[in-house]
Amino acid sequence: MSELQCDIQPAPPLRLTPICTVYSGIVRLAMTGRFLQSHRAPADEFGAFVPHVAPLPGNEPEPQVWAEAYVMSTVSSAAGGFPAGVDYVRAAYLADPRGGTDRWLHLGGAAHIGKGLTLGYRITVQTTQG
Incomplete structure (x- = not known):
């Protein structure tokens, strides 16, 4: 059975204005236990909470959020020739799976990971109040 490992390494946030902050960093994705890969296989779903970002209190309105990602490097299998890259990326404030009202x-997103893939990411968050 294959297992996806997702490791996020954030850079310091960049506060552009009192209501707009950019979070960026690197996401390392690795697939272990996958022996066969197909040219037609769908992209693998990945996701993780971004470390060191303050929570959004449950009563705060949802900010506008834009996510971008790009491929920095890939690790392919010996056979090669399989797709590698990011299909799509998304970001949002989600409820804590451990409970509580903060988001x-x-x-x-989804990516064709092969054995491993490193993505750079940038998330822009714009709130309605500073």
């Missing part, structure tokens, strides 16, 4: 910034 936390989550980065997710």
